[in-house]
Amino acid sequence: MKQVNVMRYKNMLIVGLLVIGFGLFAVVQGVIIPQNEQRHQQYLAAQQNPVTHDLSRILPFKNRYMGDASNVANLFQHLPLDVERTYRLHPETWSVEVNYKEGVSRIGEERVHKILTWISQVTSHKK
């Protein structure tokens, strides 16, 4: 009799755990993950705008050595204006030349101006 009661108790526990499991699964898959994904997409979109760009994204690429090509590429990858580009380093003038392979008219002159102003500000070296 005692054994039967223990079995029943465990059966109820199984049903309860199934309900909790599927409930939690639905919340995680149906609510939390889509919300996080949406927030992430919004954040990425905000990184393309100089007004909302998150400066902390480029801080890890602060480097006194300009010859680190992968660091330079990473730095610009984390800045607005996500278009194909090439780089040219000018160590004698301590500068980086970035050639964006996209017409200004396609992006918008005002936007390009704002973005380039922001990029030149945040990437300029201050001693």
Added chain:
Amino acid sequence: MVMEGFNKQEELNHYVDHLFRKYKPTQQIRELKAEILSNLEAKVADLTASGMNDHEAVQQAKNSIRSVDHLVDGNIRVFIHPFRLELVQMGLLFSLIAWILTIPFRIFGLGVLLNTILMALCIVGSIVYFAMYFSSKRKKEEALQAKKYVNYRLVAKLKRASWRIWSLFIIVVTLTTTAVQFGSHIWFARPVTIEGPYQWAVLAIKYALPFASVIVPLLFHVAEKLAFKYEAGERDEI
């Protein structure tokens, strides 16, 4: 009457081999086998001496020993239906707990495959368990009293082996995770930085995930306990 082509020694050897077909030829089994064979030979010799023909004597000797399960060391008779039912129930409970505990890891994009496998295991396990449970409710009392031999020594051996393999697995996986997570500090001279609670959580999850495999040795542990719980005793009733 001598039957053509009938070799009583061969017949007895064949029968003894058949009786022990389930068992590995360990020292104990070989000794037991030899003992059973000599008993059968003695019985046949007695019967033929008293005037019975070879064929009948061998048949009668064979009838006297139908099974050797009760003679094998470590074999116990258990009520097989409740034993299986509770084993599946415990397996299902462990899988459910592991599944629920690993669901939040999906938020971090970690252990998704493991969690999906556990979910499938829970669904299949629930179907199997409740089918067994309700069919046992419908079964007649005599059917539920069915007994089978379980070798508790073998179960105990499997339990010990599974704990050993699991411990080894955990050590190897933990060391691998440590090497992958912190190795760059050594061979790339790039310091490892863990910033904020998110990265700590990711690291903790990477270490915690392999522990879900504890279900396997736990099931062997439970099987051993259940073998004794459902051992058919003097009363032979549940």
